[in-house]
Amino acid sequence: MTEATTGSTRAQITRAALLDAAREVFVASGYEDAKLVDIAERAGASIGSLYHHFTAKSDLWITLYDEYTRRQQHRSARAFRSALAAGEEDALRLFMAGTRAYLEGCWEERQLARIFLSGSGPAGFGLLTRQRFREWLHANSTLVNGHERPLSDMLVLCLTAMATEAGREVAAAPSKAKARKMIDEVLELMGHLYPGS
DSSP, X not given: OOHHHHHHHHHHHHHHHHHHHHHHHHHHHHHHHXXXXXXXXXXXXXXXHHHHHOSSHHHHHHHXXXXXXXXXXXXHHHHHHHHHHTTOOBHHHXXXXXXXXXXXXXXXXXXXXXXXXXXXSSTTHHHHHHHHHHHHHHHHHHHHTTSBSOOOHHHHHHHHHHHHHHHHHHHTOSXXXXXXXXXXXXXXXXXXXXTTO
């Protein structure tokens, strides 16, 4: 292994440790009360090392958010593709397969889901989440386009908003059983919005 590779690996390990520590501190303290010194200390890194990898507390928060949303998108897309591979062609059922995966991800990563869906975060975070919602909305519309019983743009908007709000509630559920029940109820309600699925 070369020195450059060793340095690169060490930098990746430090960055990952800083993100893990930031997640723990944000979950415990929230965005406003989180301190960079606590994040660096928990990661076993110096403040200088933290600033080498991240420009500010907001950079850590947004990086964690972007990674969380990427995992959620992958979960949903994987479920959508699996339903397609199993022969499903109904646009609503395909959408619901992706929604189930998204909501299950909200439960699996409930600590992060709670902080990101709470409304707190750095200045401009609300605008960023709205932008990501629009991107998700566009992706959902694109995914269900061209399948049996296509969904109108307005129905996709309503379903996506419903999934987002349900994610907030699923993440706050007191137990896995309650979360599963909520997920099943949301999907049943979605089915009633477009009968015949």
